[in-house]
Amino acid sequence: MHKQDIMKTILFILLFFVACNWEPPPPHEHVPDKTEAYIMSQQFVKNCLKAPSTAKFPRAIEWEGHTTQIDSRTFLINSWVDSQNSFGAMLRTKFSCKVQYKGNDQWTCLDIDFGE
Secondary structure (H helix, E strand, C coil): CCHHHHHHHHHHHHHHHHHHHCCCCCCCCCCCCHHHHHHHHHHHHHCCCCCHHHCECCCCCCCCCCEEECCCCEEEEEEEEEEECCCCCEEEEEEEEEEEEEECCEEEEEEEEECC
C-alpha cells in the first residue's frame, strides 16, 4: 500500500467514527423576557374587557418599568388599559397580571386583578 492510500484509509476510518458518534446539540430552551410577558398580559387583560377591540395600552416606551421578573418564567405586570365600558365611555383601568411561561410558546395567567 502506498503512503497516500494509508492516509486515505485512516482519514476514512476517522471520519466514519466521528459521523457515527455525532449527536445534534440539544435544542436551546426559549428564555422568556419582560417584553414578551407584557405582550401576553395584554391578551389576558383583553379577555376580561367588555369591549376588547377598544383596548389601548401604554406605548412600549411608557411601560418600561411596568414588568417585574419574579423568576426565570414568571412575571408580574402592573399597568393600565384604556377601554370602553358597557356605556361606550372610555375609562382607564389599572391592572395587575401575573403570567408564567410554560414552554412551547405557551403562557398562562396565574392571577389578574383590576384596580380602580
